[in-house]
Amino acid sequence: MKTNKRAQHTKKxxxxxxxxxxxxxxxxxxxxxDEQGRTARCKKRTQLQQPAVGDYVEWIKTEDDAGRVENVLERRSLLSRPAKNGQTRPVAANLDQIVIIIAVKPTIDPLLLDQYLIVCEFQEIKPLIVLNKVDLLDEGSRKSTDELILLYRNLSYEVIEVSAVEKSGLDKLRKRLKNETSILVGQSGVGKSTITNSLLPDLDLQTKALSTASGLGKHTTTSSTLYKLPEGGDIIDSPGVNIFGLAHITEQNLAYGYREIKHLAEHCKYSNCLHLKEPKCAVKDAVETGDVSKKRYLRYLKLRDKLAY
Ligand SMILES: Nc1nc2c(ncn2[C@@H]2O[C@H](COP(=O)(O)OP(=O)(O)OP(=O)(O)O)[C@@H](O)[C@H]2O)c(=O)[nH]1
Ligand SMILES: [Mg+2]
Ligand SMILES: [Zn+2]
Structure with missing residues (x-):
C-alpha cells in the first residue's frame, strides 16, 4: 500500500x-x-517542431537523466539555415548577437562576411566582427586587413582584434559578450573553438557534462553547442560549415542588408528601386562619388546573381 502510494507520487x-x-x-x-544546471538527454514530443540550441523549453523527466521536450517557448530570435526541399532548419534561437570571426588564415572572404551581416540586418540581431589571429599579420596582410576593417568601421560595425593563441584583445571581447547570448560564426579554421576555449576556464567540465549527458562519448564540434560564460551570458560555438544562408530573402531585403544602401534608398526616384539600371538612383550616384564603397556595391550585385533573382 505504502509503496504504491510512493510510486504514484513519483509518477506524478x-x-x-x-x-x-x-x-x-x-x-x-x-x-x-534545467534551472539547477543539470543536464538531461531528451527526445522531443512527436508533433513538436524541431527545437534549436538556445531554445527555452518545457520538458518532463522520464528517467533520472533523460526526458522528453514537450513545448518550445516563444523565441525572441531564430537563426535558420536552408535545408533540403527548400525548407529551413533552425540553427540557434534567442540570440542577442552574432559574432562573425574572420582571420588572415583562412583568407578573409568579404562576400561571406557580407552575407552574415545581411542576416544580422534582416533578423535584427546585433553583429560583432572579430578579427582573430592578429599574431599572424605581416606588413602586407596588415595593410589589406586594415583597409577592410576601416570599410566596416565606417559603416558603424564594431570590429575587435584578438589573438586567441596569444590571448590578446580578449578582455574587450569578454565585455561585449557579457550577459548576452552570442553565436560564433565564420569559415572553418578561423578559430571559433579556440576563442571559445580561451573564454571558458571550465570548458573541460562543460564538455564532460555534455558527453556524459549525450552518452556519445567525446564531444566533437559537429553541431552548435551553448556554453555558459563565467561573467554571465552564453556563447554558442558553431561548426564552420555554411550554417545559415539567404535562401528565403527577398530582393528588397537583400538590398536592405547593405545598410548604406538602405540609408540611401529613400532618395532614389523609385521607391522600389533595386539600384541596378534605374534612373536617378541615389545609391549608384553615391557609388560614383565614392560615398558608397564600390567593392560593397559590387558584392551586392554578385549576391543578386548568386541568388538568381
Ligand atoms: N596563430 C594563431 N592560430 C590560431 C589562433 N586561433 C586559432 N588558431 C589556430 O587555427 C586553427 C583552427 O582553429 P579552430 O578554433 O579549430 O577553428 P574553428 O573556427 O573552430 O574551425 P571549425 O570548427 O572547423 O569551424 C587551430 O590550429 C588553432 O590553433 C590565433 O589567434 N593565432
Ligand atoms: Mg570549431
Ligand atoms: Zn536606387
Whole structure:
C-alpha cells in the first residue's frame, strides 16, 4: 500500500513540466539544461517542431537523466539555415548577437562576411566582427586587413582584434559578450573553438557534462553547442560549415542588408528601386562619388546573381 502510494507520487512528479534550455543537439538527442544546471538527454514530443540550441523549453523527466521536450517557448530570435526541399532548419534561437570571426588564415572572404551581416540586418540581431589571429599579420596582410576593417568601421560595425593563441584583445571581447547570448560564426579554421576555449576556464567540465549527458562519448564540434560564460551570458560555438544562408530573402531585403544602401534608398526616384539600371538612383550616384564603397556595391550585385533573382 505504502509503496504504491510512493510510486504514484513519483509518477506524478515525473509528469511535472520542468523549465529548461536546449544547450546542444547531439545525434538524435537534445541536451536540456534545467534551472539547477543539470543536464538531461531528451527526445522531443512527436508533433513538436524541431527545437534549436538556445531554445527555452518545457520538458518532463522520464528517467533520472533523460526526458522528453514537450513545448518550445516563444523565441525572441531564430537563426535558420536552408535545408533540403527548400525548407529551413533552425540553427540557434534567442540570440542577442552574432559574432562573425574572420582571420588572415583562412583568407578573409568579404562576400561571406557580407552575407552574415545581411542576416544580422534582416533578423535584427546585433553583429560583432572579430578579427582573430592578429599574431599572424605581416606588413602586407596588415595593410589589406586594415583597409577592410576601416570599410566596416565606417559603416558603424564594431570590429575587435584578438589573438586567441596569444590571448590578446580578449578582455574587450569578454565585455561585449557579457550577459548576452552570442553565436560564433565564420569559415572553418578561423578559430571559433579556440576563442571559445580561451573564454571558458571550465570548458573541460562543460564538455564532460555534455558527453556524459549525450552518452556519445567525446564531444566533437559537429553541431552548435551553448556554453555558459563565467561573467554571465552564453556563447554558442558553431561548426564552420555554411550554417545559415539567404535562401528565403527577398530582393528588397537583400538590398536592405547593405545598410548604406538602405540609408540611401529613400532618395532614389523609385521607391522600389533595386539600384541596378534605374534612373536617378541615389545609391549608384553615391557609388560614383565614392560615398558608397564600390567593392560593397559590387558584392551586392554578385549576391543578386548568386541568388538568381
Ligand atoms: N596563430 C594563431 N592560430 C590560431 C589562433 N586561433 C586559432 N588558431 C589556430 O587555427 C586553427 C583552427 O582553429 P579552430 O578554433 O579549430 O577553428 P574553428 O573556427 O573552430 O574551425 P571549425 O570548427 O572547423 O569551424 C587551430 O590550429 C588553432 O590553433 C590565433 O589567434 N593565432
Ligand atoms: Mg570549431
Ligand atoms: Zn536606387
Amino acid at each position: 512528479e515525473q509528469q511535472k513540466l520542468l523549465k529548461g534550455r536546449i544547450i546542444a543537439h547531439l545525434g538524435k538527442a537534445l541536451i536540456v539544461e
